[in-house]
Amino acid sequence: MDPNIPNHVAVIMDGNGRWARKRALPRHAGHRSGAGAVRKIVEIAAEHGVRYLTLFAFSSENWNRPREEVSKLMGLFIESLQREIDELHRNNVRLEFIGSRDLLQPKLLDKIIAAETRTSDNTGLRLQVAVAYGGRWDIVQAARRLAGRVADGDIAAQDIDDTAFAAELELAEVPDPDLLIRTGGEQRISNFLLWNLAYAELWFCDTLWPDFGQKEFTEALAFYARRERRYGHTGDQAEAVS
Numbered sequence: 001m002d003p004n005i006p007n008h009v010a011v012i013m014d015g016n017g018r019w020a021r022k023r024a025l026p027r028h029a030g031h032r033s034g035a036g037a038v039r040k041i042v043e044i045a046a047e048h049g050v051r052y053l054t055l056f057a058f059s060s061e062n063w064n065r066p067r068e069e070v071s072k073l074m075g076l077f078i079e080s081l082q083r084e085i086d087e088l089h090r091n092n093v094r095l096e097f098i099g100s101r102d103l104l105q106p107k108l109l110d111k112i113i114a115a116e117t118r119t120s121d122n123t124g125l126r127l128q129v130a131v132a133y134g135g136r137w138d139i140v141q142a143a144r145r146l147a148g149r150v151a152d153g154d155i156a157a158q159d160i161d162d163t164a165f166a167a168e169l170e171l172a173e174v175p176d177p178d179l180l181i182r183t184g185g186e187q188r189i190s191n192f193l194l195w196n197l198a199y200a201e202l203w204f205c206d207t208l209w210p211d212f213g214q215k216e217f218t219e220a221l222a223f224y225a226r227r228e229r230r231y232g233h234t235g236d237q238a239e240a241v242s
Ligand code: IPE
Pocket: 013, 014, 015, 016, 017, 018, 019, 057, 058, 059, 062, 073, 184
């Protein structure tokens, strides 16, 4: 594994609405164009040797947007999944969704489950799409599950450690992101993977998500390659292990 290439890249795909506004188009036109950028980044990431890609498509808080926007987004998720699944499968991509499934339309949920089942044995890029996902929700779910296991006598409270906790999170089977990319100019986490991003390198760009492509991704990788990851150690210690 090339240490200069992040094993896991997480992306906050932001700026669709502003992309549309600049063109005097409705917000959903920006989301539609954003779906095209998703297609591109999946290809580009795989070409560069990234093994895990996690994309923030819809947050727990995005349910509070105007009803029409939410409904158009859900429609777009269904349509995109339908359109892309054959090619993703052909390209050996394993597709999974993270987030709360409670409020998803049955039609979307069916497509999600079918896509996950169909691609579950694929050995190429592991693609996680975060829909109705919130970092706090994820942590609360994990805590609730652990509390249940303690009540059942399956685990003792004092045996709960980082590893036991992480095993209850949505990305239990996936290593932590090495690189977080956020487009659209904001420099915040917006309740994305709060636990898992503990030691991620953070890269922000002003490019709006629909315009994101090879140029920006290459820049992010170059930024990542220049970082020294110390995990709390001194620079000398970090150099000694690398
Ligand atoms: C990101 O783009 C997509 C979602 C959050 C669903 P936005 O819709 O947030 O675009 P801006 O930030 O308003 O430009």
